[in-house]
Amino acid sequence: MLLRHTKKEVYERSALTVNPAKTCQPIGAMYAALGIHGCLPHSHGSQGCCSYHRSTLTRHYKEPVMAGTSSFTEGASVFGGQANLLQAIDNIFTIYNPDVIAVHTTCLSETIGDDMNQIIGKAKDEGKVPAGKHVIYANTPSYIGSHVTGFSNMVLGMVRGFSAKSGEKTNKLNIIPGWVEPADMREIKRLVKMMGIDSIMFPDTSGVLDAPQTGHYEFYPKGGCTIPELIASGDSKYTVALGQFCSEDGAKFLENKCGVKYKTLDLPIGIAATDRFISTLSELAGVPVPAAIAEERGQLVDMITDMQQYLYNKKVALWGDPDQLISLCEFLVSLDMKPTCVVSGTPGRTFEHRMDSILASVPGAKYKNGANADMFLMHQWIKNDKVDLLLGNTYGKYIARDEDIPFVRMGFPILDRVGHSYFPTVGYKGAMRILEMILGVLMDYQDKTSSEETFELVM
Ligand code: SF4
DSSP: OOOTTOOSOOOOOSSOOSSBSOOOHHHHHHHHHTTBTTEEEEEESOHHHHHHHHHHHHHHHSSOOOOEEOOOOHHHHHHOSHHHHHHHHHHHHHHTOOSEEEEEEOHHHHHHTOOHHHHHHHHHHTTOSOTTOEEEEEOOOTTSSOHHHHHHHHHHHHHHHTOOOOSOOOSOEEEEOOSOOHHHHHHHHHHHHHTTOOEEESSOOTTTSSOOOOSSOOSSOSOSBOHHHHHHGGGOSEEEEESHHHHHHHHHHHHHHHOOOEEEEOOOOSHHHHHHHHHHHHHHHTOOOOHHHHHHHHHHHHHHHHHHHHHTTOEEEEESOHHHHHHHHHHHHHTTOEEEEEEESSOOHHHHHHHHHHGGGSTTOEEEESTTOBHHHHHHHHHHSOOSEEEESGGGHHHHHHHTOOEEEOSSOOOSOOOTTTSOOSHHHHHHHHHHHHHHHHHHHHHHHSOGGGOOSOO
């Protein structure tokens, strides 16, 4: 839908959201569950919810996303979904033979009040969960929070369902990567490995949602965190939770359950956040930062220095998920760019505190988060104070076209481009990729709009 009817006058709205900057909780839970090896996500609700969640993930990752559904009909809606879920667990283990079923609820089953713990307990008592197989769950009512909350709830479900304390501590670090792309998870593992650190990453969708084309369809691709790893996370030395919104609740639960201390960091997007990530790893594991990582950092600094004149003072509008936006805004400010409009559909006071401090040096910067923060408001803000760059998911393409503004796609969902699942945006290499994408669209725009006298061959 083109948005040319959007008026620039901003009126106070409290009961209407137009094009929300978020999607529903179960999508995040389903994505997180796919980061367990041999896991089949299961949607406890109606078929429509499950189809929507699967298709959104499939459109973003360009991979088939499998999931079961409790297929609620009128009867389940009135009397509760226990019978449906018991039958589903039985059918799924018999027919699809996963190692784990990760159940998430939906608006309907939460409104009815289905008790996941009780139903899954009953399934076990009735012998519907074969030996060595597992069922975990997350409560994901979509009328609160967002897909980010759903991801966080499923991470917590993994800890609740698996992490155990054997009594023998290991030297491993748990890494909870937050909602990032499979390529980002690979990149985080690469950096951790370069530092010689033994780690357990959960969830881990690399090798699942970026699996190669081999000519053979694998229902359960070879990637993902394994069950023995998830269990062993309770014996690790420390947990590094990346992104407060997606990862901290799981890390906190693990500390309470197994006594594994945790540290929450921003997603390592941009130079400062990656610096903090690398130095925290070095501190916690007691290892030095290898020269190869310092070299990558130096390349990034070189690229920023070379291209500074194209970045300076450029105004940027961003939308998406809070963990990404916090790190991205910090990165943009460090590049002397000006994030002047920021919108996130996910609620949370931490976001407000962080934005207040990161945007303090940007005159006139505005941000809004929560259920009423929407793309309509973002468009109105842009109409009142035009920006030089848009940074966000695919839903910004209408604004980009209507207002003729260069646009870099980042975040979830990206429905109309490829590459995001294969090329990381975390770490120093990732920051170079973000820069490359930003500079590419800014320079294309300059080439397109410059007069003949100012059209430059060398930039
Ligand atoms: S918002 Fe609720 S009802 Fe709608 S698709 Fe999501 S879980 Fe289902």
